[in-house]
Amino acid sequence: MSPEKMIYMANQIATFFKSQPGTNQAEMVANHLRDFWDPRMLRKICDHVAGGGEGLDDLAVRAVRMIP
Amino acid sequence: MKDFIIPTMDPKDDRDMGTPARSGAMVTLTIDGFEVTVPEGTSVMRAAAELDIQVPKLCATDNLEAFGSCRLCVVEIEGRRGTPASCTTPVAEGMAVHTQSKKVRKIRNGVMELYISDHPLDCLTCSANGDCELQDMAGAVGLRDVRYEAPKTGGLANHFEARDTSGEANPEWLPKDDSNPYFSYDPSKCIVCNRCVRACEEVQGTFALTIEGRGFDSRVSAGGALDDFLSSDCVSCGACVQACPTATLQEKSVIEMGTPDRSVITTCAYCGVGCSFKAEMQGDELVRMVPYKHGKANRGHSCVKGRFAYGYAHHSDRILNPMIRDSVDEPWREVSWDEALTFAANRMRGLQETYGQKSIGVITSSRCTNEETYLVQKLTRSVFGNNNTDTCARVCHSPTGYGLGQTFGASAGTQDFDSVEQTDVVVVIGANPTDGHPVFASRLKKRLRAGAKLIVIDPRRIDLVKSAHIEAAHHLPLRPGTNVAVVTALAYTIVTEGLFDEEYIRTRCDWDEFQDYAEFVSNPRHSPEETAALTGIDPEALRAAARLYATGGNGAIYYGLGVTEHSQGSTTVMGIANLAMLTGNIGRPGVGVNPLRGQNNVQGSCDMGSFPHELPGYRHVKNADVREMFEAVWGTPIDPEPGLRIPNMLDAAVDGTFKGLYCQGEDILQSDPDTKHVAAGLAAMECVIVHDLFLNETANYAHVFLPGSTFLEKDGTFTNAERRINRVREVMKPLNGYADWEVTQLLANAMGADWNYTHPAQIMDEIAATTPSFAGVDYAVLEEKGSVQWPCNEAHPDGTPLMHVDGFVRGKGRLMITEYVATDERTGPRFPLLLTTGRILSQYNVGAQTRRTQNTVWHAEDQLEIHPHDAETRGVNEGDWVRLASRAGETALRAKLTDRVSPGVVYTTFHHPDTQANVITTDFSDWATNCPEYKVTAVQVSPSNGPTDWQETYNAQAERSRRILPAAE
Structure with a gap:
């Protein structure tokens, strides 16, 4: 998957959960990623965040940091 | 049309009762001295049929309202004058009916004599020979002589001879119309009983047929004066052919082959309506498909695909031998099953050794049976050792699964199709039922003609918006991509105008969540006026539609892929669930949220654990208790991490981490988006196994081709859009040698598994043992009940026609915030x-x-x-x-x-x-x-x-x- 596509998908998820009530949106995004993304996709986005997370929504960055 | 099944009657008894069933208070009468009790409104004819007394009839049939034109069914009723038609006479308490008397015999004989005087007597060579009601009735009334003759002086008073005795052309004779590929219309055999015209109106709802002319000139006519059947509005559903008592409208297959000698009840393999059919056979050859009147999804109706479009099963393109090739540039080589399976197994195992356990996966088929789908996902989970399984639902209704799961707690529609008969306001969003789900559309149109109101939300003016005797109250032609804005604007109107059902929300939903939701949705930026610039919809029309749905009685939403196949598909599904919860339209007949599923078994393939994150029954693979249950039965460990979805598989293939795919009954190259990307993904794989009937587009990139079997060639079950589990029955042996479940088992065993299923019933037993919503399902139950809707278990032994009746599956219904996000697919100067x-x-x-x-x-x-x-x-x-x-x-x-x-x-x-x-x-x-x-x-x-x-x-x-x-x- 191209980095652009991965970033785009993660940002789409973040955009949805940003609109949801509550204070734990980052956890919601992290849960969604854990529930639906295959480990190699998770690894890729974790690596991307470790490398600065360029292009990623702030909420997505915080969520990815919660994924071990 | 809906047939009331008298409990004492064998459900397989599909004889014609003459007129439709009624419900209501029971009435007792005597017929020929025998007492019978039937619901009020039942005809005398039907009451007699309940006693197994067949009153002769020609114009009556039990899927059409009584018409009373043939006068063959006359009876005598004590205390009443004359000889009333039993089809149009309702029963009354204490009524005493006599179906046979000298008087009625004489009348019936005279009626038949007139009919036969204008009918060609070529019975032995007639295509309806053995299946002709006119012939039966002539026998039943004892017609022995026809006194009427053509005038000796020339000229003819009949419709069936092309030339009269003097050689002059008979102006009353019309040639056969063979324009329709599947049936012929032979006007010379018509008795003008009107059954075809009424079937077109009442059952199909197309109104393509009419009776042209008056008296002796009356003729069945399709469309206008210059039309034939093909050029008319006829949709070739075949209801008229089924209704015709003679050879006037006859399947060409029957003309060619003769009458069938046995029949098997099975389920159509086209759309998600899941119609039941009688496959009528001669030996192992299919003569015709006739919709089964006790089929609970279709109630005896069909469309052109289910009834007629089965010829592909014997098409010369069908591949019947396994084939392999080393690379996709090479031609295919036909090989034995053994060689093909060994080749496939070695390649797949080799890929796992080189690229890792997760480098291969499967795509289960939404066209195949539940049992077959279950085995394919079991193959990846238990034999491949990963969760790389996905199915066609990914590209159609996966947002339904997610959206309804989040809001209601169950990833499925809430109603049965019968529910539409009690609906007052129908909302159709992003669906085109007359084309995509035609039999449901006919049932819907019947309800609309009875007065229900219709709201259509679709960019196109689909046929439902305005067609014969149907007109939508509102058509909201939204700009593609603005579904969430429209649905939220409907909710805005309902909430800000105080049209929501507070009592329902307080008892069934979370009131605190509703507060959040109401605050969100009441923001003026969601108003119809504010969003009109985005959606292109007249705000007044949108408000009127919202008011109608909220206040018009039982409101039911039916939606299709126009809702799901968007960047915000899941959000729109949630928005639809919100509308139903806000207005209390969940949990009883006539209401609900009803996804119109695309493929015959797309519901089933989702139920069977085809998704990479879920085991059968929608349970996440992360849950250890669920995994343990399957591990105990399968005897292998299950990967706790979700696998790849179809688009992810293709991306991973391009990346080089996904190398092998077993694709059963799906053509991803043609059906999935961005063909070039799909082709690149497939081309990057080192082993693509296509298991299909034909060399489909995906097979262009395949290394192994395993021939598939059609739905006519195997046993199993399909689950339709109303969660109904219907039996599929083998009517002929697989032309390719194996049913698809057997092929998957052979592949699994070639890869080291030790599966020993000998019949799909055993697979269903395994499904029932591991999946709570299927716990009560087995083939014996399906044999007895015909079909059941899941959940079917100890709590619901007869299945569940309506969901969320006493509360939502998840507990409290969840109203979700649905913020509109414009898709990034936008028009501009290059692509306007x-x-x-x-x-x-x-x-x-x-x-x-x-x-x-x-x-x-x-x-x-x-x-x-x-x-x-x-x-x-x-x-x-x-x-x-x-x-x-x-x-x-x-x-x-x-x-x-x-x-x-x-x-x-x-x-x-x-x-x-x-x-x-x-x-x-x-x-x-x-x-x-x-x-x-x-x-x-x-x-x-x-x-x-x-x-x-x-x-x-x-x-x-x-x-x-x-x-x-x-x-x-």
Whole structure:
């Protein structure tokens, strides 16, 4: 998957959960990623965040940091 | 139409009771001295039939309202004058009926004599011989003599002789109309009973037929004066053919083959309605398909696909021998099953050794049975040792699964199809039932003709908006991609105008969540007026539609892929669930949220754990207790991490981490978006196993081809859109040698498994043992009950027609915030139009089946619907070749000018690989599920001379890749 596509998908998820009530949106995004993304996709986005997370929504960055 | 089944009656007894069943207070009467108790409103004819007393009849049949025209069913009733027709006379308490007397015998004999005087007596060579009600009735009334003759002086008073005795042409004779590919109309055999006309009106709801002329000149006529059946509005559903008591309207297959000698009840393998059929056979040859009157989804009706389009099963393109090749540049080699399976198993295992356990996966088929789907996902989970399984639902209704799971707690529609009979307001969103789900559409139209109101939310003016005796109260022609804005504006109107059902929300939903939701939705930015600029919808019309849905009585929402196949597909599904919860329209007959599922078993394939994150029964693989249950039965460990979805598999293939795919009964190259990307993904794989009937487009990139079996050739079950588990029965042996479940088992065993299923019933038993919602399902139960709707378990032994009756599956219904996010697929100077895609009645999805039937007479190629205004500014005329281009690719097809689409919107179907509409669609997808955004693509249309270079290259590659070497001696 191209980095652009991965970033785009993660940002789409973040955009949805940003609109949801509550204070734990980052956890919601992290849960969604854990529930639906295959480990190699998770690894890729974790690596991307470790490398600065360029292009990623702030909420997505915080969520990815919660994924071990 | 709906047939009330008297409990004492064998459910398999499908004899004609003469008139429709009624319900209500019971009435007792005597017929020929025997007492019978039936619901009020029942006809005397039907009451007699309950006693097994058959009153002779010709114009009556129990899926049509009584008509009273043939006068054959006259009876005598004590205390009443004359001889009333038993079909039109309702029962009354204490009534005493006599079905036989000298008087009624004489009347019936006279009636039959008149009928037969104008009927050709070629019974022995007639196609209806053995299946003719006229013949039966002549026998039943004891007709022995016909006194009427043609005048000796010439001239004829009949309809069946082309020339009279003097050789003059008979003006009353009309030639046979053979224009329809599946049935013929022979006017010379018509008795003008009106059954065909009434079937077209009452059952199908198309009103294509009429009786032209009066008295002796009365003739059945399709369409206008110059029409034949093919050019008329006829949709070839076959209801008229089924209704015809003579050979006037007759299946061509019966004309050719003769009458069937046995029948097997089975389930259609086309759309998600899941119609029950009687496959009528001669030995192992199928003579015709007749919709089964006790089928609970279809109630005796069918469409052109289910009834007639089965010829693909014997099409010469069908591949019956396994084939392999080392690389996709080579021609195919036909090999033994053993060699093919060993080749496949070695390659797949080799890939895992080289690239890791997760480098291979499967795509289960939404066309195959539950049992087959279950085995394919078991193959990846238990034999491959990963969760890389996905199914066609990814690209159609995965947002339904997610959205309804989040809001209601169950990933399925809430009602049965019968529910529509109690609906007052129907909302159809992003669905085109008359084309996509035709039998449901007929049932819906029947309800609309009885007075229910209709709201259509669709960019196109679909047939339901206005057709014979149907007119939508509101059509909201939204701009593609603005569903969430429209649904939220409907909710805005309901909430701000105080039209919500507070009592329902307080008891069934979380009141605190409602507060959040109400605050969100009441923001003026969601108002119809504010959103009109985005959606293109007249705010007053939107408000009126919201009011109607909220206050018009039982409100039911039916939706299709126009909802799900968007970047915000899941959000729209949630928005729809919100509307139903706000208005209390969940949990009783006549209401609900009803996804119209695309493929015959797409519900089932989801139920069976086809998704990479869920085991059967929608339970996440992360849950140790669920895994343990399957591990105990399967004897192998299950990977706790979710696998790849179809688009992710293709991405991973391009990345080089996904190398092998077993694809059963799905053509991802034609059906999935962004064809070039799919092709690149497939081309990057080292072992693609296609298991299908035909060398489909995906097979162009395959290394192993395993021939599949049709639904006629195997046992199993399909689960339709109403969660109904229907039996599929083997009516002939698999032409390829094995049913599909057997092929999967052979592959699993070649890869080291030790599966020993000998019948699909054993697979269903395993499903029931591991999946709580199927706990009560087995083949004996299905045999006894005909079908059941899941959940079917100890708590619901008869299944569950309506869900969320006493509360939601998840506990409290959850109203979710649905913020509109514009898709990034936007129009601009290069691509100023929006393309949306859909289906047509006569073709089905990628057309692999229907293109190999005579259905092509109705739709031989995909066309581009374009508004005359947009066509004019581009210099495009009707029928011209046009180039259709998006940022993903371009193709060419012919233009069809129509105001069904608004200016700025164009539309096409995706049934033909020559067009490859998906070369245009992009890789944008639903935020939650990756369901592709098929329904919105920014495009440009320009005049063209013919197919594009890409199409020609594609076709050349396809042709090359389909070469098959002659089998080695």
